Amino acid sequence: MGTKRIIITGASTGIGKAISQYFLDRGHQLVINSANEERLLNTARELGTNRVQTVVGNIAEREVGQRLVDTAVNTFGGVDVLINNAGVFAPKPFLEVTEDDLEHYMAINLKGTYFTSQATIRQMLAQGTGGAIINNGTVLVDHAIAGFPCSAPLVSKGAIHTLTRHLAAEFGKDNIRVNTIAPGIIRSPLQSKIGVEDADSLAGLHLLNRIGEAEEVAEAAYYLAFSGFVTGETLNLSGGHSIGHAI
Template sequence: MQDHEGGGAVSLAGIFGLSGKVAAVTGAGSGIGLAAAQALAAAGAEVVVLDRAPVASEILASIRGDKPAAALVMDVADEAQVEAAFAEIVARCGGIDILVNNAGLALRDAAVNLSLEAWDKVVAVNMTGVFLCARAAARHMIAAGKGGAIINTASIMGLSGGGLYPNISYQTTKGAIVNMTRALAVEWAPHNIRVNAIAPTYVRTPFIAPLLAQPELMQRIEAMTPLRRIAEPHEVSPAILFLAGPGAAMVTGHTLPVDGGFLAQ
């Protein structure tokens, strides 16, 4: 197989290889974030995992790559913590090439009952936190002059009105991530920083434990999904790996659903 200019042969390393790259993953203690960290490490990246709580040693050990994964405690909604964490990543690793903006929060309630406090908590993590981390990473990427890749975790709920249960703050913030991704992609393109997002369906993680405990609701969700099931974390991480790697060199400003066909209907 030839590349688009008829040059050298395309290889898996040329599409997915991340050797020599430094990747930071927020919300990496479990679920999609952990699966993303494992995939990035397997592709050769040096991975730094970021979470509000210390990441357990056995979880950190599961992120196997050429270099041992490192872990930092960081609240994405705290500007000072974000700036300090990214400065430490650069000091430890010599730079940052990839950010997976994955930390998220859901406080599910009817809009008429949702308190302003609950609304603000979700906005602080899902929207402001994504911005703070993207801004911090981009500042270091721009200073280094080597470009980079940022992958935000949106949701199918950011591309649809939901309707299965009320979740207005989550849906609103995930929709904001979709357009934030476009805007940052355009602004940072001159610096060769690509900004994309994934929009997963329901994924079997601790994040949706309250939903998994409702068999009738899960049956409805599966019935609405053409593939007739929810996703597993390892089925989402390859999309992140692709968007982070050289094979996506011409992909920016895009939100990629990983949804089993949910949005196709």
């Protein structure tokens, strides 16, 4: 497969950190990002190699995406894979959602993914060798839960699912493959951030009767990064959450 130049956003903890470790262990070069400088630098130290570069910044700001691409080009000579992992998510009843809430999710989740992909695709086209973009969605886009209202983040995630298909169509001729991973409940710091103290208590949402692990998302990202004939797809990494229920 050869060494690939990988950009990973939201890489300082949880799923993004697991993806970074997975690709690094297999010999690839990384540019990792987080808005939290301390956590990002700590992660870079843990990864402990000159094959990792860091870019601190809020992905909602368009120039951060361009800095990620510039860093990959200046350090490693180009970009082969972009993993748009950065995102925010929290439940809130529809009637309580404010304009600021909605703008927050659209800025980080959608604009961050959109403009980082734009900067990356420009570079991939200049290289002329194709590439892969992997977006972070959620199984809840197509499988709502009545007791877990989260319309504000979900409209931004739904937009990412749509963006995936249209970018796959627009740039398929250039061998740029674009796919989405839609996780179910994954063990990560996100659970405690949204008030779920025991993530395993949600195991019953999945037919496999367990929650997923961050490393399993990393495995899926690796597959999509190197699978040459998959594009425009949404991979539901959800233990059967999207197709049925246990009773």
